[in-house]
Amino acid sequence: MSTISPSPAERISTPVDGVDVLGALSPSRAGDFLSCPLLYRFRTIDRLPEPTSVDALRGTLVHKVLEDLFDLPAGDRTPDRAAAMVEPTWAALSAADPALEELFGAEGPEIAGWLGSCRSSLARYFTLEDPRRLEPAEREAYVETVLDSRLLLRGFIDRLDVSPDGLLRVVDYKTSRSPSERFEAKALFQLRVYALILWRTRGVVPTVLQLVYLGNGEIISYRPDVEDLLATQRKVEAIWAAIRVAEESGDWRPSTGPLCRFCAHRAVCPAYGGTPPPLPVREVEDPGTIDPGSVLGGERPQVGGTERGEGVTEDPAGAGGHRDVVLDDEHPAPGRLG
Ligand code: SF4
Secondary structure, eight states: OOBOOOOHHHHSOOOOTTOOOSEEEOHHHHHHHHHOHHHHIIIIISOOOOBOOHHHHHHHHHHHHHHHHTTSOGGGOOHHHHHHTHHHHHHHHHHHOGGGGGGSGGGSOOHHHHHHHHHHHHHHHHHHOOGGGOOOSEEEEEEEEEOTTSEEEEEEEEEEEEOTTOOEEEEEEESSOOOOGGGHHHHHHHHHHHHHHHHHHHSOOOSEEEEEETTTTEEEEEOOOHHHHHHHHHHHHHHHHHHHHHHHHTOOOOOOSGGGGGOTTGGGOGGGTOOOOOOOOOOOOOGGGOOTTSTTTOOOOOOSHHHHTTTOOSSOOOOSEEEEOOOOSSSOOTTTTO
């Protein structure tokens, strides 16, 4: 059985010059804790393996094609060229991890149909954007910042567009369907964290955050402001404080919900009659010198499904098109994107 391959965020070291950090957190792992503290524990502390899925793998492949598409001359970035990149990209992925092929055939869907679904996702991308008119400043951009609490925030941005006058657009691709309005704030949390990191490291509040849903062909856009980013920072700090409390107490409670349907750890989850493994023994460290990859803050490698949120659709709504968002989950944000 194949497991999810390491995230670039985990393969790249996280130098934090001159600052001893208490731990590290990505939006995905913060989201895990918010959804279910026990899931956070299983992924981040126990580091239990998780089998990948064909949906997660589709996300990985489509992201790779969309990344590589911008290596082509602008005029060559056509739907046909993108479709033609699917098979070679799959060949490269399966050569790197031959076990991925076990997901298909007797145990799963036919590979030809699955490759067709990848091409369909890419075809839908071209109904939303014309990549011939775009020159991304960065792709798969690693970003990080250390908050005043010495928490390292980090992650990878699918695409960063910079206008000639320095305006930033943060773009994230999802091969799932867009959420209903009720779940928009949750979906945008990841990009708001990236916006916070960019603001702290580059001194610029991104103008637009954009979630590009290839499952149903919809873009959700949001314009953050400073108040927004400060609220995001407070939220991240609060999540981190709660993680520390759980770590100290050993109380990692299961929180059941729609994500349980996709959880790889139900067999060891008390909410489903299972017994969690004993917590790994942690060396006592000076809190000021804990490495970001240590048990407190280390994040289990994730690519595809759980890191990108692919194949995990809590709310499979959405009718397609372009939706601008005004968030009111934490504070009123009047006047956005009129
Ligand atoms: S099955 Fe549900 S409650 Fe249990 S760990 Fe997974 S997400 Fe949490």
